[in-house]
Amino acid sequence: xxxxxxxxQNIIVEQFEKSPSExxxxxxxxxxxxxxxxxxxxxxxxxxxxxxxxxxxDMGASIATVGDIVKxxxxxxxx
Numbered sequence: 001x002x003x004x005x006x007x008x009q010n011i012i013v014e015q016f017e018k019s020p021s022e023x024x025x026x027x028x029x030x031x032x033x034x035x036x037x038x039x040x041x042x043x044x045x046x047x048x049x050x051x052x053x054x055x056x057x058d059m060g061a062s063i064a065t066v067g068d069i070v071k072x073x074x075x076x077x078x079x
Contacts, residue, residue: 004077005070011046012066025067033066051077 009023018033029035035043040063044055051073063069 002070002074004074005066007050008047008066008069008073011050012043015043015046023066025065025070027066028064029066030064047073053077 005025009020012018012023012033013020016033016035016039022033027033029040029043047069048054053073053076063072
């Protein structure tokens with residue numbers, strides 16, 4: 001697993017009291033993790049704070065899985 005995944009996983013685990021085993025690259029934010037629109041907003045705020053990055057509407061609309069978040073962040077913040 002990439003360290004970017006681990007950072008995203010930690011944010012989701014801490015913010016939404018999920019088990020690390022629940023948060024995989026394939027996890028659907030809505031279907032698997034049960035996040036609603038307010039949760040998604042909170043998660044995006046936490047990611048923006050962690051990475052000092054602003055998500056625009058187009059980015060937010062294309063995020064469905066944990067892997068989508070990781071790929072988007074890796075594209076913008078190559079390690």
